[in-house]
Amino acid sequence: MEARFRSEIDQEDKALRALEQAHSSGARGSGTPIRIARMHEARGRRDDASKILREALARSPDDKPLHSAMAHHLMKLEQPDFDTVADHLRRSFTMGDRAFEQRFDLAQLLFLRGAIEDCRNLFADIDERAPDEFRKMTPRSDNVFTALLPSYRGTITSLKPSYAFIRSAAYISDIFGHRSMSDVDSFDDLSIGEEVTFRLRFNRSRPTAVDIQPGR
Incomplete structure (x- = not known):
C-alpha cells in the first residue's frame, strides 16, 4: 500500500x-496554468498557485477562465479581498454570454x-x-462563498x-427552505410564527434556507 502511494505521488509530481515546463515554454490557453494552480493548492502551496495564475493573467489579461480561477483561489485565502x-x-464573463456559472459565483459574492x-437582479x-x-437544486454542501x-x-x-418560508432581515423577500435540507425531526416540530436559526445556500434564483433549527 505504501509503495503504491509513493508511486501515485511520483506520477503526480512528474505530471506537475x-x-x-509546458507553461514555461509559452503553451497557449488557460487550461495548463489552471491545472498547475489546482495541483499546487492540493499540496498546500498557495503562494505557488497565486504565482502561476498571476503569470498567466499577465500573458492573457482578458482570459475569462483565468479570472474565474483566480477568484476562486483568492476566496480560499484566510482573509480574501x-x-x-x-x-x-x-471579468470572467461578458454581457450576453452564456457563462452562467461565473454569474452565479458573482451573485453569491x-x-x-x-x-x-444587485445580488437579486443578477439571480x-x-x-x-x-x-x-x-442549478435547480440547493447544494448539499457549502462552497467558497457560502462557507x-x-x-x-x-x-x-x-x-x-415539505417546505417552509422564513422572513428574515437577511433578504428582501421571504426565504424558502426545504425539509430535506434540514434535520427532519427539527423541521417537523416547527410552527408558523416560530423564531428559527438557519444557514443559507443558493439555487439559480435566490438564497435558500438550510439547517433550519428552532430559535434559541
Missing part, C-alpha cells in the same frame, strides 16, 4: 513538472458583501436566461409538510 475577487469575477439588490437574470437544468456566511435568524411565515 511536465505541466510547468472581496473587491479583488469581485473584479476577477466581473454580492450577497456576501451585502449588495442584496433574476440567471433564472431568466440559463438552461432549465442549471463564509454566518447563521441567520428569522420567523416562519408559511409552513407545509
Whole structure:
C-alpha cells in the first residue's frame, strides 16, 4: 500500500513538472496554468498557485477562465479581498454570454458583501436566461462563498409538510427552505410564527434556507 502511494505521488509530481515546463515554454490557453494552480493548492502551496495564475493573467489579461480561477483561489485565502475577487469575477464573463456559472459565483459574492439588490437582479437574470437544468437544486454542501456566511435568524411565515418560508432581515423577500435540507425531526416540530436559526445556500434564483433549527 505504501509503495503504491509513493508511486501515485511520483506520477503526480512528474505530471506537475511536465505541466510547468509546458507553461514555461509559452503553451497557449488557460487550461495548463489552471491545472498547475489546482495541483499546487492540493499540496498546500498557495503562494505557488497565486504565482502561476498571476503569470498567466499577465500573458492573457482578458482570459475569462483565468479570472474565474483566480477568484476562486483568492476566496480560499484566510482573509480574501472581496473587491479583488469581485473584479476577477466581473471579468470572467461578458454581457450576453452564456457563462452562467461565473454569474452565479458573482451573485453569491454580492450577497456576501451585502449588495442584496444587485445580488437579486443578477439571480433574476440567471433564472431568466440559463438552461432549465442549471442549478435547480440547493447544494448539499457549502462552497467558497457560502462557507463564509454566518447563521441567520428569522420567523416562519408559511409552513407545509415539505417546505417552509422564513422572513428574515437577511433578504428582501421571504426565504424558502426545504425539509430535506434540514434535520427532519427539527423541521417537523416547527410552527408558523416560530423564531428559527438557519444557514443559507443558493439555487439559480435566490438564497435558500438550510439547517433550519428552532430559535434559541
